[in-house]
Structures are given as C-alpha cells and as structure tokens.
Amino acid sequence: MEGNLLTDFLTSEKPMLLILGNRGSDKTKLLSDAVSHCDPSTMILRLKGRMRLHPTVLPELFRKHWAVATNENDRLNESLNSIIQCLHTQQQTCLLLIDNAHLLSIAVLAALCHLAHQQENKRVVIRMVLAGNAELVSKINALYLKKFTRPPTIRLPDPIPQNHMRRFSFASPKQFFSVAIQAHSIKIISAATLILVGFFFWKMEHGHRVHSIAAQPQPALSTAPHNDHAKA
Numbered sequence: 001m002e003g004n005l006l007t008d009f010l011t012s013e014k015p016m017l018l019i020l021g022n023r024g025s026d027k028t029k030l031l032s033d034a035v036s037h038c039d040p041s042t043m044i045l046r047l048k049g050r051m052r053l054h055p056t057v058l059p060e061l062f063r064k065h066w067a068v069a070t071n072e073n074d075r076l077n078e079s080l081n082s083i084i085q086c087l088h089t090q091q092q093t094c095l096l097l098i099d100n101a102h103l104l105s106i107a108v109l110a111a112l113c114h115l116a117h118q119q120e121n122k123r124v125v126i127r128m129v130l131a132g133n134a135e136l137v138s139k140i141n142a143l144y145l146k147k148f149t150r151p152p153t154i155r156l157p158d159p160i161p162q163n164h165m166r167r168f169s170f171a172s173p174k175q176f177f178s179v180a181i182q183a184h185s186i187k188i189i190s191a192a193t194l195i196l197v198g199f200f201f202w203k204m205e206h207g208h209r210v211h212s213i214a215a216q217p218q219p220a221l222s223t224a225p226h227n228d229h230a231k232a
Helices: 002-010 027-037 057-063 076-090 106-117 135-143 162-168 173-215 227-231
Strands: 016-020 043-048 094-099 126-132 153-155
Touching: 002 027, 002 126, 016 027, 016 106, 016 135, 027 094, 027 126, 043 057, 057 076, 057 106, 076 106, 076 126, 106 126, 106 135, 126 135
Parallel strands: 016 126, 016 153, 043 094, 094 126
Antiparallel strands: none
C-alpha cells in the first residue's frame, strides 16, 4: 500500500510528500524505493536532517548540479525561486529525499515549504520526500499556506519489538520442538496442580462433613418393656 501511494505521488502534481514512522519502521527503505520508481532522467538529491543545518544548505545543494544565476546578496526565497526557474528553463526535474526531517530547524522547513508553495498548481520540477517522526507533520502543517492542500502523508506501522520476534522465530526444527515440549509440559504441570488443589479442597470438605455427622448426638436406647410383656 505504501508503495502505491509513493508511486502515485511521483506522478502527481504535488510537490511534497511526508513519510511518518518511528525508528525501525523502514522509512529509509521507502526513500530508496522512491528512487527505483522515479523517472531515470530525474536528478536525485539527498539530505540528512540535523538540528544545526542552515537554510542556505538548500541553494548550495542545487548549485552543485545546476548553474543557477543567483547573487549572494539575494534573499533565501529569491534564490529558491531562481532554482525553480532554472529547472523549468532547462526542462529538468529533481527529487529531493530528506531523512530525519523532523530534526530540521523551523527555518529549513519553512524554506522547503516555500519551494512547495511556488510549485502548487504548476508543473512540478522539484519533488520533495520528507521522512521523519510523527512531529514532522504538525510542523509542516503549521508552515504550509492554508490556501493549499496539505502534503499527502504515508504513515508507517510501528516495528515489532525484537523480544516479540524471538518468540516466533526458531533457529532449527529441534529448537521449535524443544519450545513446544516445554510449553506442553507447563500446561500438564498447571493442570496437575489444579487437580491436586481441587482434590485437597474436596478432601477437606468431605472430612468436615464426616466429622459433623460423627459429632451429632445419637438417640438413647429405650429400656422400657414391650407392650406385649406388660399385657401378660
């Protein structure tokens, strides 16, 4: 299902996609899948999210691959607009993959949102896939302009803990049968314990009843002569 959503994004008119998941949920694998589903002519750029990353890293990253006519005195948004125009002019496309995007500063996320805003309802030349924890979506939604639809999101399920995996993985059939025998033995011991406890309580109850009957007073035997003897 995640693969279908990813493929749909790569052929859509949306400039940004969010992949949300905790550590170990295969976010990195899904980013690699994006490369395999991408058009071969598309330039692939990668960025690792860090807290101290400055927004100017984005223009610098694009300048390594395209001769973008920008001035050092240009504002950040102006430089990003020039990059979009450059790719339109050269009829080229780019896929920017960012892992650990939740670690990026608000300034960097705002610059990414600006790239997305400038391509909404237009031909997309820079597609961005941001992978990170669940907090990423709230940051992006706060920065994204309300007049545009929020970026599509892929939410990955939490990974199965390793201790749970070990319960269902066995190195050999011998280990499997050993675990099965142990589990069967535990069931037998539990059943035997319940039987013994039940018998113990039954024995106590039965002994109490016998004791109660023995303790009851017996009726006295009559020593008076029978009526037949009295008549005689």
